[in-house]
Amino acid sequence: MEVYVDATTLIALGDAGHLAFLENFDGQCVVPETVAAEVTTQPATTRVEALIEGDADGEGGPASRQEASEIPQTHIDTARDILGESDSNGDIEIIASVLWVRDRGDVVAVVSDDRRVRTVAGDFGATVTGTVGVVVRAVHEGLTGEEAKSIVREIDSRGLHLTGELRDTAFDLIDEAADADSGG
Numbered sequence: 001m002e003v004y005v006d007a008t009t010l011i012a013l014g015d016a017g018h019l020a021f022l023e024n025f026d027g028q029c030v031v032p033e034t035v036a037a038e039v040t041t042q043p044a045t046t047r048v049e050a051l052i053e054g055d056a057d058g059e060g061g062p063a064s065r066q067e068a069s070e071i072p073q074t075h076i077d078t079a080r081d082i083l084g085e086s087d088s089n090g091d092i093e094i095i096a097s098v099l100w101v102r103d104r105g106d107v108v109a110v111v112s113d114d115r116r117v118r119t120v121a122g123d124f125g126a127t128v129t130g131t132v133g134v135v136v137r138a139v140h141e142g143l144t145g146e147e148a149k150s151i152v153r154e155i156d157s158r159g160l161h162l163t164g165e166l167r168d169t170a171f172d173l174i175d176e177a178a179d180a181d182s183g184g
Contacts, residue, residue: 001027002101004094004126005063006112007038012131012160014044018151019051021138022063027109029063032097035090036065068093075099082120091117098126113160131160132170136177145178 003025010031013019022029031052039048054061068076071093079095080086094110098121101108110121110128118128129137132152139148152170156162162170 001025001107001109002097003027003029003109003111004097004121005029005031005035006094006110006114006117007035007090008113008160009111009131009134010035010039010048011041011044012113012155012158013134014039014047014051015041015158016151016155017043017047018135018138018155019047020062021134022051022111024134024137024141025109025111027107030066030097031063032066032090032093033068034088034093038090066093066097071096071100075103083116095120095124098124102126131155132162132166132173135170136173139174139177140181145174148174148178 003022005022010019013021031048036048036052039045051061051063052065068088075096076088076092078099079092082095083091085092091114094112094117098108098110102125108126110117110126111130111134112118112128113130118130122128135148135151139145149171152162152167152174156167
């Protein structure tokens, strides 16, 4: 499975130092070139590069970079039409990638906090989640509920800006995940 990660999630997790949570997915995380270019804040930019490029010893990172030239132009044109945009951007590349992967018959997922991207990707058969979903997944992988809530608060304070309702929903999902993993 290919897991396409949008800038919103890369910035939120990157600024807070929790990009490693993306490694909890069963598949290869892919960061389109234009998405990586949209991550312009520090320390997220440096951390995203490390996620893609790996360490100083030349070890590749857990995510791969996708060049725009790898995506068939017909899929980019279709994504532009669907999203109603003429300029290339990360949203177009993510939707074009979903179309491309779907046409190959492979499984695809998208991690984004952009409602429009999530809706369109889901309509084309992608599994979708957002930053909160990444944190909830980390609970399933061993993070405690309290640690996860602390991380959600940290991400919120660094710029994700959750509404009170969304924060409550996030905490409920974390509690459910923690209860399920503790057998309770």
